[in-house]
Amino acid sequence: MRHVSIASIAPERWRNGGGITRTVASQGGDWRVSIADVARDGPYSRFEGIARISVVLRGHGVVLRDETGAAVTLKPLLAAAYDGARAWRASLDDGPVTVLNVMTRIGAYRARVHAITQPLAIAPCRAALVVASDAGDVLIAENVREALRVEPSDGARFLVTIESETSGKER
Structure with missing residues (x-):
């Protein structure tokens, strides 16, 4: 990241x-x-x-x-x-x-936004971003191939994941 x-x-x-x-x-x-x-x-x-x-x-x-x-x-x-x-x-x-x-x-990608209130696992996806709104920072991971873990520490507030809509294949 x-x-x-x-x-x-x-x-x-x-x-x-x-x-x-x-x-x-x-x-x-x-x-x-x-x-x-x-x-x-x-x-x-x-x-x-x-x-x-x-x-x-x-x-x-x-x-x-x-x-x-x-x-x-x-x-x-x-x-x-x-x-x-x-x-x-x-x-x-x-x-x-x-x-x-x-x-x-629409039809190419879908996004999900999750509040980070407990540890979360990021599944493989095109992109994942962790927004730490308290600190004004973002952690960015692209082309996630293996699961990553995110903790609600250090002001991390939201997890955004972007996934391809095309039959499980990443674009």
């Missing part, structure tokens, strides 16, 4: 220009894990054909609403899945938030 300080990752403007994100790991347009700072209410970037999972790491929360009235609530330290193709509009709950975002191309 390699260790990356979130602060050392160069910030990028959102696709729609409304915020800042830091890409922690990605594979082209097939999957991406990033950490975004959301400072104000406004539109979320749309990503056709992309499934999203988000977790509020800092702040009180965000409610996403689309033009049909559908809503997704992003709460602190709870993973929420939603469709990246929808035109979501964010409303912050009592101030700015920092959000862990996981995006995967």
Whole structure:
């Protein structure tokens, strides 16, 4: 596993220009894990054909609403899945938030986000990331071939795994 300080990752403007994100790991347009700072209410970037999972790491929360009235609530330290193709509009709950975002191309990859509350085993997968939100760090393992163990120590909060959807074969 390699260790990356979130602060050392160069910030990028959102696709729609409304915020800042830091890409922690990605594979082209097939999957991406990033950490975004959301400072104000406004539109979320749309990503056709992309499934999203988000977790509020800092702040009180965000409610996403689309033009049909559908809503997704992003709460602190709870993973929420939603469709990246929808035109979501964010409303912050009592101030700015920092959000862990996981995006995967539908039909190619799937992601899982687990809170680390006890020791976990990482099964073989394309990529695994351990987000230590207290310390502002990420541990990254790519092309995991043998099971790894993760402990809830040192501020480790979340395990993100990315797996291929194609009949068990890693891409």
